[in-house]
Amino acid sequence: MDPIGFSSHDHAGCIAGNLARIEARCKQAKLQLTPVRRRVLEILLQDHRALGAYDILDRLRDEGLGSQPPVAYRALDFLVKHGFAHKIERMNAFVACAHPGEDHAPAFLICRKCDMVVEAQTEPARGQLGSSAKLAGFLIERAVVEAEGVCLNCAEGPQS
Amino acid sequence: MDPIGFSSHDHAGCIAGNLARIEARCKQAKLQLTPVRRRVLEILLQDHRALGAYDILDRLRDEGLGSQPPVAYRALDFLVKHGFAHKIERMNAFVACAHPGEDHAPAFLICRKCDMVVEAQTEPARGQLGSSAKLAGFLIERAVVEAEGVCLNCAEGPQS
């Protein structure tokens, strides 16, 4: 709910906090946060933007952590599967989760000027969509919700 | 709002009606509904499912209407641009619009068992997402809303 990302915040703490929370959760759930997986997570946490798998792969290659697509995709699969990252379908790109571990249905606000991504919450089965679903006898299991628009910072700027 | 697609309906009329409405709109707006574009539209209208660009291209090729990817993508671009079809981002696939011409913000209910797609309406700026956006000073311009779940027909069946 808190619109981190567009607003300025203690981002170093933001990164460290999420990383620590995820490490704890992996330990607790006996998940292997291996070097590649951890590094991909760090790269995604670096800024509140979505990165393509091949962008990530480039970084990994530079650091000697892997050079072939499956390396990046496997790490991303792990992170997404366990809710530590999300895929932005419109962009074929990935973003670190802003509420790791909290069991949530993510929705995204994506600025088309600065590419910043903010994670918000949604309740897929509620609202108009929920009504339509009910009417159709459709059981919603999950939903992709990705809003595109302009963030506060970019709206203020002189550029159109 | 009406959950056509899962429920049985006069589908021949459904196709004919949408096609007629779109033809009229093209005439009125001086848009060229060329043979390829029209055929792609017909293929999409055939059933309330999403088709990949290459599935459509295969059909076109069989009918001698074009054999290379740009043929399909250009027709789809036209249809999407003018609101006669929509892209389902999660599936990299396309579906005919259920409310052509009506100027609407589409949302989709997608059955993971039978692949049926129902188009519903959404008001992106309302509800929880709207609240989050307002809080963040974010201006929503459009939104991808794609719910996955199980439709009435598939829920009733014996198969899990």
Next chain:
DNA sequence: ATGCATTTGTTATATCATAACGTTAATCGT
């Protein structure tokens, strides 16, 4: 130490999408 499951490295390939360019066809002002 042994056996089993998970992860990694690598090659190859599948799938989705567009750039570029010359040709053809529709549109429009004259």
Next chain:
DNA sequence: ACGATTAACGTTATGATATAACAAATGCAT
């Protein structure tokens, strides 16, 4: 009707995204 302009098409080539498959290495419980 005519030529200029714009829009659509056919084709080749390539780019971008994603996965299959399998052998080697590692982690982990007994």
